[in-house]
Amino acid sequence: MERRKERIDRGIKVRAGDVFALCSWREMLYLLAPRLIPVLGFLLLPLILDNYWQKVLLSVAAFALLAISWDILAQSGMISLGQALFFGLGAYCSGVLTHVFGWPPLLALPVAALLGGLLSTLCLLPVLRLRGVYFSMVTLIIPLMLVRVVEATKIFGGTEGLSGIAPLPSKWIELYLIVGALLAALFGFRRMLDSDYGLVLKAIKDNDRSVINAGINIYWFKAQALFIASSLAALTGAFMTHVYMFVGMPVFALDYSILPIAAAVVGGPGTLAGATVGAVILVPLSEVLRGIGGLRIVFYGLFLVVFIVALPEGIFHYIQRKYHQFERWVEVQ
Amino acid sequence: MGAGPLLALKALYKNFGGILAINDLSFELAQGELLGLIGPNGSGKTTAVNLITGFVKPSSGAVVYRGRTISGLPPYAIVRLGISRTFQMVKPFYQLPAYKNMIIPLCSPRVKQMAGGRYGDRDAVALDLLEEVGFERDAQVAYKSAAVLPQGYLKRLELAKAIALKPDVVILDELFSGLSLAEVASIVPIIERLRQEGKSIIMIEHRLKELFRIADRVVVLNFGQKIAEGRAEAVMASDAVKKAYLGVEA
Ligand SMILES: Nc1ncnc2c1ncn2[C@@H]1O[C@H](COP(=O)(O)OP(=O)(O)O)[C@@H](O)[C@H]1O
Ligand SMILES: [Mg+2]
Numbered sequence: 298m299e300r301r302k303e304r305i306d307r308g309i310k311v312r313a314g315d316v317f318a319l320c321s322w323r324e325m326l327y328l329l330a331p332r333l334i335p336v337l338g339f340l341l342l343p344l345i346l347d348n349y350w351q352k353v354l355l356s357v358a359a360f361a362l363l364a365i366s367w368d369i370l371a372q373s374g375m376i377s378l379g380q381a382l383f384f385g386l387g388a389y390c391s392g393v394l395t396h397v398f399g400w401p402p403l404l405a406l407p408v409a410a411l412l413g414g415l416l417s418t419l420c421l422l423p424v425l426r427l428r429g430v431y432f433s434m435v436t437l438i439i440p441l442m443l444v445r446v447v448e449a450t451k452i453f454g455g456t457e458g459l460s461g462i463a464p465l466p467s468k469w470i471e472l473y474l475i476v477g478a479l480l481a482a483l484f485g486f487r488r489m490l491d492s493d494y495g496l497v498l499k500a501i502k503d504n505d506r507s508v509i510n511a512g513i514n515i516y517w518f519k520a521q522a523l524f525i526a527s528s529l530a531a532l533t534g535a536f537m538t539h540v541y542m543f544v545g546m547p548v549f550a551l552d553y554s555i556l557p558i559a560a561a562v563v564g565g566p567g568t569l570a571g572a573t574v575g576a577v578i579l580v581p582l583s584e585v586l587r588g589i590g591g592l593r594i595v596f597y598g599l600f601l602v603v604f605i606v607a608l609p610e611g612i613f614h615y616i617q618r619k620y621h622q623f624e625r626w627v628e629v630q
Numbered sequence: 631m632g633a634g635p636l637l638a639l640k641a642l643y644k645n646f647g648g649i650l651a652i653n654d655l656s657f658e659l660a661q662g663e664l665l666g667l668i669g670p671n672g673s674g675k676t677t678a679v680n681l682i683t684g685f686v687k688p689s690s691g692a693v694v695y696r697g698r699t700i701s702g703l704p705p706y707a708i709v710r711l712g713i714s715r716t717f718q719m720v721k722p723f724y725q726l727p728a729y730k731n732m733i734i735p736l737c738s739p740r741v742k743q744m745a746g747g748r749y750g751d752r753d754a755v756a757l758d759l760l761e762e763v764g765f766e767r768d769a770q771v772a773y774k775s776a777a778v779l780p781q782g783y784l785k786r787l788e789l790a791k792a793i794a795l796k797p798d799v800v801i802l803d804e805l806f807s808g809l810s811l812a813e814v815a816s817i818v819p820i821i822e823r824l825r826q827e828g829k830s831i832i833m834i835e836h837r838l839k840e841l842f843r844i845a846d847r848v849v850v851l852n853f854g855q856k857i858a859e860g861r862a863e864a865v866m867a868s869d870a871v872k873k874a875y876l877g878v879e880a
C-alpha cells in the first residue's frame with residue numbers, strides 16, 4: 298500500500314470564484330484578509346515602531362519597490378541585473394531638480410520618477426531586441442559605466458556628489474509616502490499583470506514569436522514595461538535622495554541591483570506580492586545580522602541558499618497554497 | 631490591382647550560412663485559392679512560410695502582396711495586412727486555460743482595425759472562436775488548461791488563433807501532423823468553411839491524400855527549388871516528383 302499527498306482547494310476558495318456565492322462575514326474575511334493584513338500592517342507599523350525601526354521600514358519599502366520593479370520586468374521577459382541604473386537615474390534627477398533648480402522635493406519626486414524612467418528606457422532601447430543573458434549583461438554594465446562617467450567628468454559634484462539636498466517636509470510624510478507608494482504599486486501593478494495587457498507581457502516572456510504572430514509589436518510593449526518598471530525604481534531612488542539629503546556615485550552601487558533580485562526570488566517571482574514578502578524578510582534580516590560583524594554576508598548568503606533550496610517556489614506561493622488548499626494523505630494501490 | 635495574384639513570391643533565395651534553403655522560388659496564390667505546398671523534410675517549406683510572414687528575411691527576391699512588396703516588413707506588420715499563419719510546432723501558453731490563450735491574438739491591432747475600432751468582449755469572442763474550431767461548448771473544453779489538452783485540440787487552438795486575426799490569407803504549416811485520421815477528418819470541414827468565407831489558404835502537408843481532396847493546386851519543393859506545380863494528379867504523375875518526393879525511381 299502506498300500513500301501519496303493529495304491537495305484539495307478549500308470549498309470556500311472554489312465558491313469565492315463566484316461573488317454571489319459569498320454570504321457570511323467569515324467568507325468575506327477569508328477573501329479580504331490577504332489584502333487587509335499587508336495594508337493594515339504597513340499603515341500601522343510607522344505608528345508602532347521606534348525611530349531606528351522606522352528607518353528599517355523605510356528601507357524595506359524602498360527595496361520592495363525595487364523588487365516589484367524587477368518582477369514587472371521579469372514578467373515581461375527582461376531579467377534586469379541593473380536596478381541600480383533606474384534607481385540612480387531617479388536619484389540624480391531629483392537631486393539636480395531640487396539642488397540646482399531649487400524645486401520643492403514633493404514636486405521633484407514625481408518628475409524625477411518619470412524623467413528617470415524615460416532616461417532608463419532610452420538607455421536600454423537599443424538593446425531591447427537582445428534576449429536573455431545578453432540583455433541582462435547590458436543592464437549590469439551601464440550603471441557601472443555611469444559611475445565612471447560621473448567620476449571622470451566631475452558632473453553633478455563628481456566623486457563628492459551633491460549634499461545638503463532638501464529633505465521631505467516631515468518624517469511622517471516621508472514614511473507614509475513610501476508606504477503609500479508601495480501599496481499602490483503592489484495592488485495597482487498586480488491588477489495590471491492580471492489584465493489582458495499583463496497577459497500580453499507574460500506571453501512575450503513565454504513565447505515571443507507567438508505574440509509577434511498576433512500582429513503585436515513586442516518591442517513597443519517591452520518598452521512600455523521598461524518605462525513602467527524603471528519609473529517605479531526611479532521614484533524609489535528620488536525618494537532616497539531626499540531621505541539621505543545626498544546623491545552621489547553610491548546610488549549606482551551593486552546592492553540596489555542584487556538585493557531586489559534576492560527579494561523577488563526568495564519571495565517568489567511573478568506575483569509582486571512575493572517580491573514584497575521577500576523584502577519584508579531580507580531587509581530586517583540584514584539589519585539583525587549587522588550585530589555579528591564580519592560574517593554577516595556569509596550568514597546572509599547561507600540563509601538565501603537554504604531558502605531557495607527549501608522553497609524553490611518562493612515564500613509567497615507557499616503561503617498562498619497553504620491558504621487556499623488543505624492537504625491529506627490518501628492511500629493508493 | 632484587379633486581376634493580379636493576391637500573393638506572389640518572386641525569385642526568392644534564402645541562404646542560411648552556406649545552406650541554400652530556398653533556391654529561386656517563385657509561385658503565386660490567387661484570391662480564394664487553396665494551394666498545397668509539399669516536399670520532403672528539409673525541402674524548405676517552413677522557410678518559405680517564414681519568408682512570406684517576415685520571420686526570415688530573403689537573401690534576394692521579393693514577396694508581393696496585393697501589389698505591394700512586403701518582404702522587409704517586420705512580421706507583426708505583415709500580420710496586420712491580413713496574412714496569418716500557424717506554427718508547425720505548437721507552443722501554447724500551457725499554464726493558461728485554452729480560451730485565455732486566445733486573448734493574445736484578440737489583443738492584436740488587426741482585430742481592432744477589422745472590428746471598426748473596438749476590441750469587444752475578448753473572453754466571449756474567444757469562446758465563440760474556439761467553438762467554431764470544434765471546442766465543444768457543452769463539455770467546457772475551452773476552460774481546460776492547455777497543459778492537459780490532447781494534441782488535436784492544441785492544433786485546433788493554433789488554428790483558432792490564426793482565424794482570430796480575421797486574415798485574408800491563412801498559412802497552415804503541417805496542421806495535420808501528429809493527428810489521427812479521425813481528428814484530421816474533423817478539422818477538414820473547418821478549412822473548407824474558411825474557403826467558403828473567401829479566405830485564401832496555403833497548406834503545407836505531409837498527409838497528401840487529405841490535402842489533394844481539398845487543394846486546387848499544389849507546388850512541390852525539393853532542396854529549396856520548385857520542381858513541379860499544377861493540379862494534384864498531374865503533379866504526382868511527373869517523374870521529377872516521383873523521384874524526389876516519393877523516392878521512387880522513374
Ligand atoms: N533558422 C535557420 N538557420 C539555419 N538553417 C535553417 C534555418 N531554418 C531552416 N534551416 C535549414 O533550411 C532547410 C529547410 O528547412 P525547413 O524550411 O524547415 O524545411 P521543411 O519545412 O520543408 O521541412 C533545412 O536544411 C534546415 O536545416
Ligand atoms: Mg517544416
